[in-house]
Amino acid sequence: MNNLGLIISFLVIGAGLLWFLLRALQGKEVERRIIFVFIGLAVSVPILFSITFAEKASPIVKAVYDKIENLPDGSRVLISYDYGPSMAPEVEPMSNAFLRHSLAKGHKVYLMGLWATGQSIAATAIDSVVRREFPEKVYGVDFVNLGYKAGNQGVLNVIITDIRKMYLTDVGGIDLDSLPIMDGIKSLRNMNLLMSVGGGFPGIKEWIQFAGDPGHIPVAGGSAAVSAPLLYPYYPTQLLGLLGGIKGAAEYEAELKRHYPQFADTPQPGIKMMGPQTLAHLVIMAFIIIGNISFFVARRRRG
Amino acid sequence: MKRQLPLFLVLIFGLFGIVQYFIPHEKSEWMYEFLLDWIYIIGIFALALGIWSLMRVSWDKIKHKRQNWQYSIVTLTGLFAMIFFGFNYFRDFFNSAGLQNYMFRAFFDHIMIPIQATMFSLLAFFIASAAYRAFRARSLLATLLLISALIIMLRFNPYLGFIGDYMERTALWLLNVPNLAAKRAIIIGVGLGMVATSLKVILGIERAYLGKD
Secondary structure, eight states: HHHHHHHHHHHHHHHHHHHHHHHHTOOOOOOHHHHHHHHHHHHHHHHTOOOOOOOOHHHHHHHHHHHHHHHHHTTTTEEEEEEETTTHHHHHHHHHHHHHHHHHHEEEEEEEEEHHHHHHHHHIIIIIIIIIIOTTOBBBTEEEEEESSTTTTTHHHTTTOOOOTTSSTTTSSSSGGGGGGTTTTTTTOOSSSSEEEESSSSSHHHHHHIHHHTOOOOEEEEEEETTTTHHHHGGTTTTTTEEHHHHHHHHHHHHHHHHHHHGTTOOOOOHHHHHHHHHHHHHHHHHHHHHHHHHHHHHHHOO | OOOOOHHHHHHHHHHHHHHHHHHOOOHHHHHHHHOOOOOHHHHHHHHHHHHHHHHHHHHHHHHTTTTTHHHHHHHHHHHHHHHHHTTTTTTTTEEEEGGGOOHHHIIHHHHHHHHHHHHHHHHHHHHHHHHHHHHHOSSHHHHHHHHHHHHHHHHOTTTTTTHHHHHHHHHHHHIIIIIIIHHHHHHHHHHHHHHHHHHHHTTTSSOHHHOOO
């Protein structure tokens, strides 16, 4: 099914692109609507035929994986959901993979969000990942949802010195001091790893500037592809690793699947989405080349 | 007095913020933490102000039947519905477990997520169309941009075999060297700009934040 889908996709899209290449050689431009149809096909056909590709973790992704893997069992890992629903399809596979990996390694996981929407997304992650895949994990012992607090980087400025100045209770109103997972936690400095998933403000950059750097705490992140190049200056000294876009998520999922066979049947949205993305990139590249051909032909004609 | 007092407060607290950073003493840290508490308080007021502002603007639009006033009804309905279910009114008004409220979750999962995800997904179509029109080799710089974009996109392609390895290495070089150099320069520039602007605000040279009155 996978190969058949791939052949059909290439035949349909390739034939269409060839037609427009021939038109471009006559100096004709492609209409916007035609581009939309091709992108629609490039995205939908791989989804229908479940086209996936083999992924290998790049060093920047492997660094995050290795960090979680090499932390001693029971380490404290904080995941901050710094995104909204618009970014969720791209970055949610990353946050879910981080959560899955951390729990599988036996780390204690603290969920929170610098975005108001992050609170609900973290609650959804608990339902879809923790409750389903780790039913033995106990709330308040193995993981906790601290929720959202207003104040952007101001929140980090406060919790880097004292978490309870911001969070007296968890998201459900339970006193933090009554939760065993909070024993020995005074501030962010007691965390072994901070992970921010997002792509906007406040996000990974703020975690580096207001928590990681002043507290000397390792920071890793997952970001939307469009924001990833902005974070490269922080890697590898201030940001130990980064998952950039769906590609980063797919690489992480592949790495997780390779080392944890129990996750072979769990949903791998990153890997699944790489099919449509790869084909869409090929179509965009083809249109860029077609556009340049028609541009040069038209320029030559004009003299 | 209306202008002098805020200017005086900004000067005092701004200078304290700078000086405190260089004094590693517990008293200084206590003061810093005390002032940070104010961020929390101001944040809450800002939230309330934002909600009030949204309500006023939307109500004004509905009242005077301005262009697209119907959307304001949807905005206000959404706002009040989420607040209502978020507070979990029927069980315990003060229980913050409203997040677990069925309707609150249903609105978020089945309305907000699909709507925002759809809007974001539409970008793929517009980016493709924009790339087709914008990435033209009109000049040397435009050609360099075009080639860089193609290399970065090609690195994701699994069908390139050994060429793919070179593409990946070239793409990483592009990201780690020219991209990084430009970004670092921008970040340093922005940082220096922020220092200059902050000093102007602290010293009362920049007063735009005070408004016109």
